Amino acid sequence: MSDHGxxxxxxxxxxxxxxxxLHGLARALPxxxxxVVVNTGDDFRHWGLHISPDLDTVMYTLSGxxxxxxxxxxxxxxxxxxxxxxxxxxxxxxxxxxxDLGTHLVRTEALARGVPLHAVTARLFRGLGVRTRxxxxxxxxxxxxxxxxxxxxxxxxxxxxxxxxxxxVKRVWFDGSQTPAPGVIEAIDAADVxxxxxxxxxVSVDPILAMDGVREAMERRRVVALSxxxxxxxxxxxxxxMIRALRGEEASxxxxxxxxxxxxxxxxxxxxxxxxxxxxxxxxxxxxxxxxDRADSLRLAREVLDFAASLG
Amino acid sequence: MSDHGxxxxxxxxxxxxxxxxLHGLARALPxxxxxVVVNTGDDFRHWGLHISPDLDTVMYTLSGxxxxxxxxxxxxxxxxxxxxxxxxxxxxxxxxxxxDLGTHLVRTEALARGVPLHAVTARLFRGLGVRTRxxxxxxxxxxxxxxxxxxxxxxxxxxxxxxxxxxxVKRVWFDGSQTPAPGVIEAIDAADVxxxxxxxxxVSVDPILAMDGVREAMERRRVVALSxxxxxxxxxxxxxxMIRALRGEEASxxxxxxxxxxxxxxxxxxxxxxxxxxxxxxxxxxxxxxxxDRADSLRLAREVLDFAASLG
Numbered sequence: 001m002s003d004h005g006x007x008x009x010x011x012x013x014x015x016x017x018x019x020x021x022l023h024g025l026a027r028a029l030p031x032x033x034x035x036v037v038v039n040t041g042d043d044f045r046h047w048g049l050h051i052s053p054d055l056d057t058v059m060y061t062l063s064g065x066x067x068x069x070x071x072x073x074x075x076x077x078x079x080x081x082x083x084x085x086x087x088x089x090x091x092x093x094x095x096x097x098x099x100d101l102g103t104h105l106v107r108t109e110a111l112a113r114g115v116p117l118h119a120v121t122a123r124l125f126r127g128l129g130v131r132t133r134x135x136x137x138x139x140x141x142x143x144x145x146x147x148x149x150x151x152x153x154x155x156x157x158x159x160x161x162x163x164x165x166x167x168x169v170k171r172v173w174f175d176g177s178q179t180p181a182p183g184v185i186e187a188i189d190a191a192d193v194x195x196x197x198x199x200x201x202x203v204s205v206d207p208i209l210a211m212d213g214v215r216e217a218m219e220r221r222r223v224v225a226l227s228x229x230x231x232x233x234x235x236x237x238x239x240x241x242m243i244r245a246l247r248g249e250e251a252s253x254x255x256x257x258x259x260x261x262x263x264x265x266x267x268x269x270x271x272x273x274x275x276x277x278x279x280x281x282x283x284x285x286x287x288x289x290x291x292x293d294r295a296d297s298l299r300l301a302r303e304v305l306d307f308a309a310s311l312g
Numbered sequence: 313m314s315d316h317g318x319x320x321x322x323x324x325x326x327x328x329x330x331x332x333x334l335h336g337l338a339r340a341l342p343x344x345x346x347x348v349v350v351n352t353g354d355d356f357r358h359w360g361l362h363i364s365p366d367l368d369t370v371m372y373t374l375s376g377x378x379x380x381x382x383x384x385x386x387x388x389x390x391x392x393x394x395x396x397x398x399x400x401x402x403x404x405x406x407x408x409x410x411x412d413l414g415t416h417l418v419r420t421e422a423l424a425r426g427v428p429l430h431a432v433t434a435r436l437f438r439g440l441g442v443r444t445r446x447x448x449x450x451x452x453x454x455x456x457x458x459x460x461x462x463x464x465x466x467x468x469x470x471x472x473x474x475x476x477x478x479x480x481v482k483r484v485w486f487d488g489s490q491t492p493a494p495g496v497i498e499a500i501d502a503a504d505v506x507x508x509x510x511x512x513x514x515v516s517v518d519p520i521l522a523m524d525g526v527r528e529a530m531e532r533r534r535v536v537a538l539s540x541x542x543x544x545x546x547x548x549x550x551x552x553x554m555i556r557a558l559r560g561e562e563a564s565x566x567x568x569x570x571x572x573x574x575x576x577x578x579x580x581x582x583x584x585x586x587x588x589x590x591x592x593x594x595x596x597x598x599x600x601x602x603x604x605d606r607a608d609s610l611r612l613a614r615e616v617l618d619f620a621a622s623l624g
Contacts, residue, residue: 048421078390084414088439090421098410102396105413109360109402127400 004305005312007033010191014039014204015054016071016236017228018197019061020291022132024301025195026062031131035187039199040117040136041144041174041207044157046094047085049104050111053157054204055121055136056103063128068293071236074099093162118181135184137208140177144203147171156203165238169245172202180211188217193308196225198289200239201259202246215263222265224308226289226300227253230270235290252276253284266311268304283311316617317624319345322503326351326516327366328383328548329540330509331373332603334444336613337507338374343443347499351511352429352448353456353486353519356469358406359397361416362423365469366516367433367448368415375440380605383548386411405474430493447496449520452489456515459483468515477550481557484514492523500529505620508537510601512551513571514558527575534577536620538601538612539565542582547602564588565596578623580616595623 009029013022013036025034039054053072060066060074067075077097086092096104103124110120116139125134144156148167151159159167188194199205209215229251234240240251249255253269254276266283269276270290277284285307291297321341325334325348337346351366365384372378372386379387389409398404408416415436422432428451437446456468460479463471471479500506511517521527541563546552552563561567565581566588578595581588582602589596597619603609 047417048424049417076392078392078410080388080390080410081393081414081417084411085418088414088418088436090414090418098390098392098413099396101410101413101417102393102400102402105359105361105393106397106400106402112360124400 004302004309006192006305006309008035008187008191009033009193009195009305010035010037010187011195011197012037012039012199012205012208013054013058013197014199015042015057017291018054018199018204019058019066020071020297021195021197021226021301021304022058023061023294024291024297024299025305026132027298028301028305032133034132035183035191036132036134037137037184037187037208038134039204039207040138041142041203042156042160043141043143044155046091046096048108049096049101050108051094051096051104052107052117052121052136055134056100058134059103059125059128059130062125062130062132062134065128073097094157116181118183135181135187137181137184137211137214138177138179139181140179142174142176142178142207144207145173145175147173160203165241169202169242172206172246174207174210178210178212180214184211185213185217188214188221191221193305194218194221194223195304195308196223196260196264198226198228198235200228200234200237200242201256202239202242218263222308222311223263224266224268224304224311225256225260225264226304227256227267227269227273229253229256229273230289231273254278254280257282266307268307285310316614316621318504318617318621320347320499320503321345321505321507321617322347322349322499323507323509324349324511324517324520325366325370325509326511327354327369329603330366330511330516331370331378332383332609333507333509333538333613333616334370335373335606336603336609336611337617338444339610340613340617344445346444347495347503348444348446349449349496349499349520350446351516351519352450353454353515354468354472355453355455356467358403358408360420361408361413362420363406363408363416364419364429364448367446368412370446371415371437371440371442374437374442374444374446377440385409406469428493430495447493447499449493449496449523449526450489450491451493452491454486454488454490454519456519457485457487459485472515477553481514481554484518484558486519486522490522490524492526496523497525497529500526500533503533505617506530506533506535507616507620508535508572508576510538510540510547512540512546512549512554513568514551514554530575534620534623535575536578536580536616536623537568537572537576538616539568539579539581539585541565541568541585542601543585566590566592569594578619580619597622
């Protein structure tokens with residue numbers, strides 16, 4: 001049992017923002033109280049390797065090896081392999097660091113031997129000393145695809161990294177398996193509360209919700225979200241532009257609540273953003289939501305858990 | 313045309329010793345006069361990547377990026393990926409450097425797309441600015457296998473690196489394709505002279521000779537070798553022990569000549585080793601054969617070419 005009365009918490013997470021909240025949740029809760037379900041819709045192959053950007057961001061953050069200011073990648077990193085790949089005329093639009101390559105090599109080799117992604121993930125997290133239980137949303141390929149105004153349909157990473165999110169989004173969809181990884185539905189069914197991290201709903205959370213049975217299982221639980229919108233702007237990334245393009249409204253915490261269509265019992269927003277949630281059935285609490293260091297993460301995680309407990 | 317009257321020279325090469333001679337040959341001859349055929353019997357998969365140790369040693373040496381004193385690998389190298397692989401409990405008996413990984417990643421990804429090894433090899437060498445024509449002995453898998461007294465049959469790298477050549481060799485054989493890569497037979501047929509580098513005959517040169525038609529084509533040409541045995545000892549590696557175990561005689565330049573069974577028109581040996589060749593039909597010339605720097609390589613390459621020219 002944590003201080004908040006929760007013994008089973010599930011958090012849905014994308015990359016940087018979600019990982020920062022997780023760092024706090026992992027310290028605010030006992031090791032066995034937290035299960036994380038991570039988006040793998042951004043997974044892709046590069047240099048022949050299977051890259052799982054969100055799983056790695058969560059792993060590096062939880063292990064304390066991550067680059068804290070940047071929020072992704074490893075703190076101490078070199079780029080010797082990339083330098084050689086460039087000499088050979090290889091793809092260099094996605095910069096993989098040398099230490100990071102160790103992760104991708106072990107994962108890719110294990111997947112090639114038939115080890116499922118959730119088992120490889122457990123091994124990698126264990127290797128870095130992380131005791132939190134972390135599950136990929138699915139063991140199978142499921143790619144987030146972006147239909148754009150100007151560039152047709154792009155796989156997520158090409159739109160996000162190669163095109164720097166410049167092409168305006170018309171639609172987001174998911175190409176592949178909808179079978180959740182073993183343990184995902186069971187963890188949701190057993191959860192006292194489900195926290196949706198401050199991740200992009202369209203490309204980080206919706207891929208998880210699209211897995212068979214996940215949304216239905218969540219509708220039976222208490223779900224709270226941490227708003228990724230602060231004062232009408234996204235803390236990071238192209239979310240504000242996506243809300244404008246896809247919902248035809250300005251970005252706000254209220255737009256996030258409406259996006260989830262009744263799923264949320266409560267949303268924790270930046271102080272001053274509470275009014276945007278008015279008119280919905282969702283409870284709201286305000287606080288300081290931008291996390292710049294680990295102390296922020298822990299404080300905010302406790303406040304979100306307190307808020308969730310107050311909804312009981 | 314070179315100073316020696318040769319406009320077409322083929323050199324058969326393994327790793328370190330062969331690569332050092334090649335560095336001299338490449339400077340002693342015009343760019344278009346030299347074709348190198350490299351052993352790929354040592355190729356293996358590690359961390360899911362296709363590793364071609366001898367091709368890489370030749371490439372790094374010819375490009376000037378190699379570690380000159382050690383003779384293999386890159387001069388400036390880091391081991392960040394290896395450090396992470398160790399944390400995950402992955403295989404660490406073969407140390408792949410970070411910059412070196414760039415080579416293996418590009419090669420493996422191209423092979424997976426169906427690009428043949430000789431084409432990938434040409435692309436890699438071109439990327440590092442090497443103008444010498446370098447061919448793998450074959451495009452197809454062909455593994456050098458070592459039958460040992462104590463440890464059964466081992467693939468070459470397991471015997472060489474993992475077991476540090478300790479298990480006594482009973483037999484060396486080749487498992488896989490015997491189809492030479494495109495251009496190999498044509499280069500031999502067109503050669504004025506063929507130079508066998510100071511490589512281990514059993515595990516570096518015999519795999520090339522085992523390719524269909526290679527030995528027969530060589531028997532029609534003038535072939536000279538640079539002895540890898542100096543004063544009864546191998547310059548590098550387990551060759552002396554292998555000669556003892558496999559031929560039942562002490563290591564000598566003469567044993568090398570007898571091993572090649574009439575293939576050699578001449579052998580260039582260390583000063584003082586000439587007598588061991590007596591009683592064979594092979595011409596001999598002595599000189600200083602140990603290469604410790606690039607000046608040695610160029611001097612020796614010129615002396616070997618002079619010697620070969622004298623046999624016309």
